[in-house]
Amino acid sequence: EIVMTQSPATLSVSPGERATLSCRASQSVSSNLAWYQQKPGQAPRLLIYGASTRATGIPARFSGSGSGTEFTLTISSLQSEDFAVYYCQQYNNWPPTTFGQGTKLEIK
């Protein structure tokens, strides 16, 4: 089973600033990596797939990069609605598909 490790666990950033979230895989997952956003009391929402492709309707301030074992989600200028928990997921070697433990992005 591939273990996904996200860092940091909590990230405090001011609105308008840039946020950089990391995700590391225990072995290569090629570019088969997705990012999801989850707000309190809501289901997750797909943001990025294929490590760098934005899902339909996702604003351009969200970008993904990386391949192999190291991945990054960048939010270029944080808006109030972006404060949430973010999860990465590998779907290269499955079953099982595995998720990271999440990064909570909070207002500084």
Add this chain to the structure above:
Amino acid sequence: EVQLVESGGGLVQPGGSLRLSCAASGFTFSSYSMNWVRQAPGKGLEWVSYISSSSSTIYYADSVKGRFTISRDNAKNSLYLQMNSLRDEDTAVYYCARVSSTAMVTLWGQGTLVTVSS
């Protein structure tokens, strides 16, 4: 509207059973593979089970193998999860999820809460 709506959650005693349902609408359900994904209170996401569009391929997480059964009825646009021998650690919100040809989730339901407690 494209959506997934889960139902069937509730309070059950350890060792008991529960059947979750997921109603799909707004898209061609029979063309998509589906997952169940769960989230324990205050915790992260855990994949539970996968079923292909024709039900020909089914997978389970080790944590539920032998206790849970996934199924679907394409004529009724519905996905199911039969959960037997429930344990305290099965307490979670269970999400029905539409997936791509891989296991990437492209659409999530709103979730249904299952609480296993005596």
